[in-house]
Amino acid sequence: MNASAGRLSLWLLLTPFLLxxxxxxxxxxxxxxxxxxxxxxxxxxxxxxxxxxxxxFTESYYWRTFVRTxxxxxxxxxxxLLIAFPIAxxxxxxxxxxxxxxxxxxxxxxxxxSELVRTYGWMILLRESGLFSSWLQALGWADGPVEMLYNDVxxxxxxxxxxxxxxxxxxxxxxxxxxxxxxxxxxxxGGSHLTVLREVVVPWAMPGIVSGCIVVFMLTLGSYLxxxxxxxxxxxxxxxxxxxxxxxxxxxxxxxxxxxxxxxxSSLIVWLGLKLSGQSLRKVMG
Amino acid sequence: xxxxxxxxxxxxxxxxxxxxxxxxxxxxxxxxxxVFAFNDAPFPxxxxxxxxxxxxxxxxxxxxxxxFHDDTLLSALWVSTxxxxxxxxxxxxxxxxxxxxxxxxxxxxxxxxxxxxxxPLVIPGVILGVSILVFYSGMANDAxxxxxxxxxxxxxxxxxxxxxxxxxxxxxxxxxxxxxxxKFDRQLEEAALNLGATxxxxxxxxxxxxxxxxxxxxxxxxxLMSFENFNTxxxxxxSDTPLTxxxxxxxxxxxxxxxxxxxxxxxxGSALLAVMALGRSRDSA
Numbered sequence: 001m002n003a004s005a006g007r008l009s010l011w012l013l014l015t016p017f018l019l020x021x022x023x024x025x026x027x028x029x030x031x032x033x034x035x036x037x038x039x040x041x042x043x044x045x046x047x048x049x050x051x052x053x054x055x056x057f058t059e060s061y062y063w064r065t066f067v068r069t070x071x072x073x074x075x076x077x078x079x080x081l082l083i084a085f086p087i088a089x090x091x092x093x094x095x096x097x098x099x100x101x102x103x104x105x106x107x108x109x110x111x112x113x114s115e116l117v118r119t120y121g122w123m124i125l126l127r128e129s130g131l132f133s134s135w136l137q138a139l140g141w142a143d144g145p146v147e148m149l150y151n152d153v154x155x156x157x158x159x160x161x162x163x164x165x166x167x168x169x170x171x172x173x174x175x176x177x178x179x180x181x182x183x184x185x186x187x188x189x190g191g192s193h194l195t196v197l198r199e200v201v202v203p204w205a206m207p208g209i210v211s212g213c214i215v216v217f218m219l220t221l222g223s224y225l226x227x228x229x230x231x232x233x234x235x236x237x238x239x240x241x242x243x244x245x246x247x248x249x250x251x252x253x254x255x256x257x258x259x260x261x262x263x264x265x266s267s268l269i270v271w272l273g274l275k276l277s278g279q280s281l282r283k284v285m286g
Numbered sequence: 287x288x289x290x291x292x293x294x295x296x297x298x299x300x301x302x303x304x305x306x307x308x309x310x311x312x313x314x315x316x317x318x319x320x321v322f323a324f325n326d327a328p329f330p331x332x333x334x335x336x337x338x339x340x341x342x343x344x345x346x347x348x349x350x351x352x353x354f355h356d357d358t359l360l361s362a363l364w365v366s367t368x369x370x371x372x373x374x375x376x377x378x379x380x381x382x383x384x385x386x387x388x389x390x391x392x393x394x395x396x397x398x399x400x401x402x403x404x405x406p407l408v409i410p411g412v413i414l415g416v417s418i419l420v421f422y423s424g425m426a427n428d429a430x431x432x433x434x435x436x437x438x439x440x441x442x443x444x445x446x447x448x449x450x451x452x453x454x455x456x457x458x459x460x461x462x463x464x465x466x467x468x469k470f471d472r473q474l475e476e477a478a479l480n481l482g483a484t485x486x487x488x489x490x491x492x493x494x495x496x497x498x499x500x501x502x503x504x505x506x507x508x509x510l511m512s513f514e515n516f517n518t519x520x521x522x523x524x525s526d527t528p529l530t531x532x533x534x535x536x537x538x539x540x541x542x543x544x545x546x547x548x549x550x551x552x553x554x555g556s557a558l559l560a561v562m563a564l565g566r567s568r569d570s571a
Binding site for chain 1: 301304305308309311312313314315316318319322329379380383384386387391393397399400401402403404405406407408409410411412413414416417418419420421422424449450452453456485510513514515516517520521530533534537541545546549552553556557560
């Protein structure tokens with residue numbers, strides 16, 4: 001291929017990429033940032049200002065929900081990792097042949113249903129007229145209907161359920177490539193289960209752990225259906241507030257500011273996660 | 287805790303119990319949802335009143351309207367299908383172009399552009415929707431107010447939904463296709479060129495067939511992700527409501543077994559699509 005043909009193909013391929021990234025990602029986000037600093041003075045005049053951000057810090061409802069959403073997302077991510085690790089370990093290292101493929105596939109099955117369907121399933125199980133309540137009564141362990149929906153525990157159960165796949169898959173992938181001699185060597189050198197886990201297995205699985213945690217955290221932080229449908233009156237979620245500003249109040253400026261704050265929080269935590277674990281986005285995602 | 291390290295019987299039993307509990311946890315919500323699509327009662331809960339197909343077939347005469355006679359849900363299903371079709375076409379095309387761009391060409395700033403390509407994965411879906419709404423819908427508002435020009439494509443509606451979903455689905459399609467292109471033996475292409483094929487012919491007769499399984503995989507994934515998406519979609523949707531949004535609105539009014547019927551239909555549809563994509567990639571692997 002000569003140089004000019006090479007240039008031509010580069011530009012032919014670069015153009016769609018740039019159109020996509022610039023028109024759908026960069027420009028809209030910059031505009032959202034700009035709008036978040038605009039204050040509406042009357043129906044058609046705008047001024048620059050920090051009013052939306054001041055609202056966030058002065059109205060405790062906003063920042064309390066913000067902190068709550070962040071903390072609960074971190075907790076959910078950690079819990080998902082704890083639950084998924086033994087499963088991934090079993091699939092990657094203990095199961096053989098057919099069982100291995102089948103178990104892996106079984107982890108994927110729930111994700112052929114959308115988040116809405118999964119949440120709906122949990123609602124049927126947990127609510128007052130739900131299955132768990134009926135079973136408890138049938139067993140004689142409860143006298144009347146038991147409400148298990150509309151609280152934080154229910155929200156976490158649902159969120160962990162939504163995140164599991166995205167934790168199990170990267171963990172299985174990295175654990176699959178591990179050399180068992182390393183683990184044996186760890187035991188031969190007198191390491192206990194815990195020491196081997198901490199000194200050999202976890203460092204090896206780090207790229208998988210980080211990638212799983214980032215995806216699960218992002219999904220959890222940005223989820224809407226599960227916390228809104230399964231949470232109670234007091235369990236607000238930050239995405240819910242963004243929806244309210246845009247859809248019910250038509251206050252785009254405030255909504256944009258809340259959106260920017262959510263984006264800053266998620267980027268900050270992803271960046272911290274990468275820094276603390278010494279990984280790069282390219283290695284973890286690409 | 288590998289096969290060659292001895293474990294206690296007690297530990298094995300506990301591990302097995304944990305595995306069983308985990309898969310029950312995975313299967314339970316979906317199983318229940320599916321089963322209650324056939325319960326002969328107006329509310330999806332126990333007790334079991336017998337098997338019925340009313341929630342699919344009833345025509346409204348007996349006070350029950352099944353899914354196949356529910357015009358709102360059927361038209362929402364059609365809207366979602368149209369959206370998913372366009373999202374798939376655009377994302378897979380972009381994915382192919384991007385895969386070649388990043389796997390085959392060398393240019394300045396490649397590393398940086400690759401990071402930009404990954405960016406939509408670390409932005410919450412809600413924000414992707416919000417930013418596109420603010421920019422495009424805001425632009426339509428300004429154009430109408432300042433110059434009296436109506437840019438209806440940029441008002442909330444199908445076009446914006448497709449744009450919003452393509453934003454992140456194109457990244458996923460790129461990753462799937464690029465992963466396969468990376469494993470391609472370039473000597474095959476060189477052989478075609480040596481035998482007198484032009485680069486374009488070589489691409490269509492050698493490289494593209496090799497990529498086909500990943501293209502099918504990416505297409506199936508794009509279609510499913512588009513069909514199931516809620517967070518980005520809900521911000522951008524107009525009067526023609528897609529299925530997830532219609533279901534959400536229905537669910538807020540209260541649950542009926544018709545919702546279970548839709549849910550089961552979606553699960554079966556996704557399962558078929560996934561099996562087809564898996565079968566395809568296995569045939570040609």
